[in-house]
Amino acid sequence: MRRTLIAGNWKMNLSRAEATELAKGVAAAKPGENTDVLVCPSNVYLDAVSTSVAGSSVAVGGQDVYFESGGAFTGETSTDMLKDVGCSYVILGHSERRNVIGECDKLINKKLHAALAAGLTPVLCVGELLEERESGKTTEVVRGQITGSLADVSADQMAKVVIAYEPVWAIGTGKTASPEQAQEVHADIRKMLADQYNEDTAGNVQILYGGSVKPDNAKELLGQADIDGALVGGASLKPDSFAAIIAAGN
Ligand code: PGA
Numbered sequence: 001m002r003r004t005l006i007a008g009n010w011k012m013n014l015s016r017a018e019a020t021e022l023a024k025g026v027a028a029a030k031p032g033e034n035t036d037v038l039v040c041p042s043n044v045y046l047d048a049v050s051t052s053v054a055g056s057s058v059a060v061g062g063q064d065v066y067f068e069s070g071g072a073f074t075g076e077t078s079t080d081m082l083k084d085v086g087c088s089y090v091i092l093g094h095s096e097r098r099n100v101i102g103e104c105d106k107l108i109n110k111k112l113h114a115a116l117a118a119g120l121t122p123v124l125c126v127g128e129l130l131e132e133r134e135s136g137k138t139t140e141v142v143r144g145q146i147t148g149s150l151a152d153v154s155a156d157q158m159a160k161v162v163i164a165y166e167p168v169w170a171i172g173t174g175k176t177a178s179p180e181q182a183q184e185v186h187a188d189i190r191k192m193l194a195d196q197y198n199e200d201t202a203g204n205v206q207i208l209y210g211g212s213v214k215p216d217n218a219k220e221l222l223g224q225a226d227i228d229g230a231l232v233g234g235a236s237l238k239p240d241s242f243a244a245i246i247a248a249g250n
Contacts, residue, residue, distance in 0.1 A: 105148025
């Protein structure tokens with residue numbers, strides 16, 4: 001049985017005091033036996049947040065990482081640096097990095113290999129733009145992103161990859177994909193992984209949904225057969241709403 005992962009993506013929000021306070025609130029939440037909890041603060045506060053959740057089961061992750069191990073890469077962060085400040089996960093290919101910063105599948109793929117080599121669990125984000133959905137290209141776009149981002153990833157390595165389906169039109173907009181719309185894409189991702197790898201590998205991969213997940217829609221989304229958790233932006237910034245989503249994972 002796949003475990004449920006509820007992940008908070010804090011993006012470029014919160015002060016040091018707010019981040020550590022929120023982290024303590026999340027650490028006090030009581031996830032069900034089958035639910036894991038992850039928070040992804042700004043790099044600047046990773047160390048402080050790791051300290052705040054120490055002793056709890058809450059995992060900490062980066063929002064991005066660079067593929068080189070060190071050297072003259074101004075502004076970048078290495079996998080070892082993330083691990084050094086307590087990270088066990090890293091979000092990769094978030095739509096804001098793809099569409100605002102301009103990252104492509106090839107770069108994301110290099111980052112993913114670096115994360116796996118370092119023993120960090122990548123949370124690989126994929127998802128279509130509104131115009132792509134409206135022109136019937138959702139499957140093609142999502143499959144293309146998965147193929148590109150997972151190039152040369154073995155079946156063994158796939159056991160350590162988490163995928164997050166995040167339709168771009170649902171991120172931060174208050175518009176959630178319906179549980180049926182989300183389930184349809186999640187099932188297609190799993191089918192694609194079964195064809196590319198095997199049924200076992202596909203059956204074990206955690207596929208999270210992201211895009212305006214809130215306490216009032218979490219239960220229904222998480223109740224879908226192929227939805228194994230949530231990547232939560234806005235609603236992860238308040239301890240109460242994030243705790244309610246964590247509770248919906250039970
Ligand atoms: P949202 O963000 O929950 O605010 O829509 C989700 C995400 O970007 O991961």
